[in-house]
Amino acid sequence: MxxxxxxxxRLLRTVVAGGIGAGLVTAGGASxxxxxxxxxxxxxxxxxxxxxxxxxxDGFTALDAVGPYEVLCRVPGVTVTTVAERxxxxxxxxxxxxxxxxxxxxxxxxxxxxxxxGGGQRGTTATMANPAVLDWIRHIHRRTVWTTxxxxxxxxxxxxxxLRGLPATTYWASRPYLAEVGAVYTPGRFVEAGKIVxxxxxxxxxxxxxxxxxxxxxxxxxxxxxxxxxYDPDPPFDTGSPENASxxxxxxxxxxxxxxxx
Numbered sequence: 001m002x003x004x005x006x007x008x009x010r011l012l013r014t015v016v017a018g019g020i021g022a023g024l025v026t027a028g029g030a031s032x033x034x035x036x037x038x039x040x041x042x043x044x045x046x047x048x049x050x051x052x053x054x055x056x057x058d059g060f061t062a063l064d065a066v067g068p069y070e071v072l073c074r075v076p077g078v079t080v081t082t083v084a085e086r087x088x089x090x091x092x093x094x095x096x097x098x099x100x101x102x103x104x105x106x107x108x109x110x111x112x113x114x115x116x117x118g119g120g121q122r123g124t125t126a127t128m129a130n131p132a133v134l135d136w137i138r139h140i141h142r143r144t145v146w147t148t149x150x151x152x153x154x155x156x157x158x159x160x161x162x163l164r165g166l167p168a169t170t171y172w173a174s175r176p177y178l179a180e181v182g183a184v185y186t187p188g189r190f191v192e193a194g195k196i197v198x199x200x201x202x203x204x205x206x207x208x209x210x211x212x213x214x215x216x217x218x219x220x221x222x223x224x225x226x227x228x229x230x231y232d233p234d235p236p237f238d239t240g241s242p243e244n245a246s247x248x249x250x251x252x253x254x255x256x257x258x259x260x261x262x
Contacts (some may be wrong), residue, residue: 048077049077050079050112050113051078051081051111052073052115053111053113053115054068054080054081054082054083055083055117056099057119057123057130058091058123059091059092059093059119059122059123060093060117060119061118061119061120061202063202063203064117064118064119064151064202064205065117067150067203068115068199068205068208068209068212071209072113072212072213072216074228075217075225076217081102081108082099082101083101083102083103083105083108087103089101093119093122093123093262094261095262105133108136109139111140111144112145112146113145113146114141114144114147114148115150116148116154116157117150118149118153118154118201119152120261121258122262124152124155124156127156128155128156129159134156134159134160137156137162138160141160141162144195146212146215147162148197148199148208150199150204150205150208151170151171151205152170152174153170153198154169154170154178155170155181158178158181158182159181163178163182163196163198164182165182165183165184167193168191168193168196168198169185169187169188169191169198169199169200170200171202172200172201172241173250189204189208190207190208192211206229210222210225
């Protein structure tokens with residue numbers, strides 16, 4: 001019997017209160033019986049709040065992080081915090097925009113939801129090879145209710161060893177690389193595999209955010225949030241997926257991205 005929205009919200013409240021945190025699935029796939037030590041400076045949130053940690057790194061894509069943020073930050077009982085290796089300004093993939101990371105990795109030891117955005121090639125590959133970030137992702141994942149990604153953020157989750165044998169999605173041009181991190185490419189705006197949810201490219205993070213909003217607070221709140229952000233796509237073109245775009249258009253899209261990257 002599928003769990004109800006009320007059951008899910010009760011689960012999240014229990015996790016925040018620390019009642020079952022030690023029993024969640026670890027990054028290695030086995031349940032952990034050892035409780036985490038108390039956080040010195042955790043993601044801010046009073047008892048009963050759901051804490052979302054959004055990872056920022058040099059070269060991330062702005063909408064990958066901001067799209068889900070715009071949805072989740074307005075869900076009742078949810079607090080969203082941006083996190084990076086060091087607190088402060090973090091450049092996006094174009095180098096023309098920065099967001100501020102409120103917390104450093106070492107100051108955040110727990111969150112109910114982890115969100116890893118994608119980025120340009122430089123940012124994604126550097127983060128996939130950054131042991132400090134990967135260790136932090138694995139550590140946070142041990143006690144999350146959901147570990148999520150947008151775009152090439154799934155490759156970063158894969159580099160942390162979290163996607164082995166799991167269905168996942170990513171940016172359309174990066175689909176072949178999922179196999180290299182042990183994942184099984186699965187089509188969809190977002191793909192849910194247990195507590196891991198991966199979204200396709202960039203704007204798909206909004207779809208995933210709405211899905212999580214419904215899981216957190218019920219379908220009615222999810223529907224209301226879609227209206228609140230007026231997410232009613234009606235684009236002038238029908239080329240939002242590679243299946244609807246010619247090879248020439250695909251090459252142009254990638255060149256435009258590359259030319260804008262720093």
